[in-house]
Amino acid sequence: MSFDGLQDYLAALARRGELKTIDAEVDRELELAEIADRVMGAGGPVLKFARPRGSRYPVVINLFGTLARTAFALGVSNFDEIGARVEALLHTQPPDSFLEKVRALPRLAEMASWAPRIVERAPCQEVVEEQPSLHDLPVLKTWPQDGGPFLTLPLVITVHPETGQRNVGMYRMQVFDVRTTGMHWHPHKVGAEHYRGYERLGRRMPVAVALGCDPAVIYSATAPLPEEFDEFLFAGFLRKRAVDLVAARSVDLMVPAEAEFVLEGYVDPGERRLEGPFGDHTGYYSLADEFPVFHLTAITRRANPVYPATIVGRPPKEDRFLAKATERIFLPLIRAQLPEIVDINLPPEGVFHNLALMRIRKRYPGHAYKVMHALWGLGQMMFTKIIAVFDEEVDVQDLSEVIWRLGNHIDPERDVCFVRGPVDILDHAARLPGYGSKMGIDATRKWPAEGFARPWPDAIEMSAEVKARVDALWANLNLEGER
Numbered sequence: 001m002s003f004d005g006l007q008d009y010l011a012a013l014a015r016r017g018e019l020k021t022i023d024a025e026v027d028r029e030l031e032l033a034e035i036a037d038r039v040m041g042a043g044g045p046v047l048k049f050a051r052p053r054g055s056r057y058p059v060v061i062n063l064f065g066t067l068a069r070t071a072f073a074l075g076v077s078n079f080d081e082i083g084a085r086v087e088a089l090l091h092t093q094p095p096d097s098f099l100e101k102v103r104a105l106p107r108l109a110e111m112a113s114w115a116p117r118i119v120e121r122a123p124c125q126e127v128v129e130e131q132p133s134l135h136d137l138p139v140l141k142t143w144p145q146d147g148g149p150f151l152t153l154p155l156v157i158t159v160h161p162e163t164g165q166r167n168v169g170m171y172r173m174q175v176f177d178v179r180t181t182g183m184h185w186h187p188h189k190v191g192a193e194h195y196r197g198y199e200r201l202g203r204r205m206p207v208a209v210a211l212g213c214d215p216a217v218i219y220s221a222t223a224p225l226p227e228e229f230d231e232f233l234f235a236g237f238l239r240k241r242a243v244d245l246v247a248a249r250s251v252d253l254m255v256p257a258e259a260e261f262v263l264e265g266y267v268d269p270g271e272r273r274l275e276g277p278f279g280d281h282t283g284y285y286s287l288a289d290e291f292p293v294f295h296l297t298a299i300t301r302r303a304n305p306v307y308p309a310t311i312v313g314r315p316p317k318e319d320r321f322l323a324k325a326t327e328r329i330f331l332p333l334i335r336a337q338l339p340e341i342v343d344i345n346l347p348p349e350g351v352f353h354n355l356a357l358m359r360i361r362k363r364y365p366g367h368a369y370k371v372m373h374a375l376w377g378l379g380q381m382m383f384t385k386i387i388a389v390f391d392e393e394v395d396v397q398d399l400s401e402v403i404w405r406l407g408n409h410i411d412p413e414r415d416v417c418f419v420r421g422p423v424d425i426l427d428h429a430a431r432l433p434g435y436g437s438k439m440g441i442d443a444t445r446k447w448p449a450e451g452f453a454r455p456w457p458d459a460i461e462m463s464a465e466v467k468a469r470v471d472a473l474w475a476n477l478n479l480e481g482e483r
């Protein structure tokens with residue numbers, strides 16, 4: 001199942017009874033966010049605000065508001081189905097014999113069908129606004145101390161000036177005035193790396209921003225893909241169908257044909273402006289700081305577009321379901337490097353990068369430390385402030401079990417290590433922006449080979465034989481309904 005853009009997804013949600021339209025006029029400054037937050041918190045439907053004050057375009061919000069809806073958005077009933085497809089891809093062996101080659105053809109053809117397709121005409125260009133104004137868009141201000149209204153679900157499309165490699169990243173954009181916004185790509189992200197390339201060359205950087213696509217395309221912009229991997233190809237893999245791209249009108253970039261709006265423009269080398277504060281997914285404000293500036297040259301759009309938004313804030317919020325999708329989809333990729341990893345849990349309250357709970361198959365002394373250091377060297381896992389590593393029998397999805405094992409299994413002075421390195425730009429406790437320390441906790445059972453000379457007790461459990469005996473007795477005990 002895949003969708004022909006955002007409105008096709010909304011229509012499917014309407015059929016599932018997961019779309020509610022609000023006809024009352026609502027203020028885009030704080031009021032709309034507060035309404036959406038209450039509905040989001042209750043696991044409610046997608047909201048379509050038909051009359052956001054001061055704009056003729058409707059706002060849709062809570063697109064990923066439940067686990068089931070996010071899975072539906074990605075065309076599955078369970079994220080592990082995608083993880084299994086990733087795993088199958090990784091285990092594809094090059095065919096040896098002629099017969100195997102012939103057998104592999106349909107799969108190769110399937111893979112080829114995921115690559116983006118170029119089209120000449122596109123819904124996102126039904127209307128081309130040559131005198132564009134950001135004030136036409138119903139952009140929201142979410143929290144009281146926010147520095148202004150922010151685009152919260154933008155797909156920021158850039159290419160590397162030398163390699164031509166494309167990137168699509170979700171980086172919030174603060175609307176400064178009619179034609180300019182902030183461009184909040186953190187220095188560790190790929191958009192920022194492309195920008196450093198343009199700055200080295202002293203060249204203006206073309207940027208296009210797509211608003212509102214098939215939810216699989218929106219999700220792909222948030223996924224921590226390797227730098228060289230095209231998000232539109234990844235979206236094609238998720239959708240099992242190519243993403244259609246069309247040439248933007250005023251910049252040399254390809255944009256998703258099904259978008260609701262496309263903002264075309266550029267970022268100049270060397271230009272910075274104060275961006276923020278912004279109530280962020282950490283649950284705290286990210287404070288004002290200098291960031292590059294996006295200049296708008298054109299808006300193209302559908303004839304009747306809808307404007308997508310999300311709100312972030314103190315977790316849990318809707319972005320936790322995007323994060324869960326990432327946790328499940330990327331587990332096989334992490335396992336390709338670290339096969340000892342059985343499972344990973346990034347709880348929403350840990351805001352993705354504050355806490356990772358790892359379940360491993362421990363094979364040798366010091367193994368927990370090997371896993372921590374590998375993760376700190378792996379893509380966006382580098383930000384993880386606390387990594388706790390558990391043995392194979394520990395269900396890291398069960399936080400009650402995690403705390404029980406953690407408390408029991410560590411001698412803190414011995415089992416904690418500290419390292420320094422890059423941390424997320426949003427980490428307000430770090431000694432410097434983007435630079436700080438991380439903590440690893442070895443919560444595995446300690447081995448004699450690790451210098452642990454004392455006996456390690458078994459966890460308490462009733463024997464299977466007694467359990468079976470009591471099961472058989474149960475009916476005679478007059479305890480029905482008591483367990």
Ligand SMILES: Cc1cc2nc3c(=O)[nH]c(=O)nc-3n(C[C@H](O)[C@H](O)[C@H](O)COP(=O)(O)O)c2cc1C
Binds near residue numbers: 169172185224
């Ligand atoms: C709602 C939402 C807002 C986000 N805002 C930002 C942001 O402002 N800046 C940023 O660097 N990352 C932001 N992210 C995280 C990036 O989208 C994510 O790290 C992504 O993998 C970056 O893509 P890249 O690896 O191609 O740079 C946001 C994620 C979500 C879900």
Ligand SMILES: [Mn+2]
Binds near residue numbers: 227
């Ligand atoms: Mn990327």
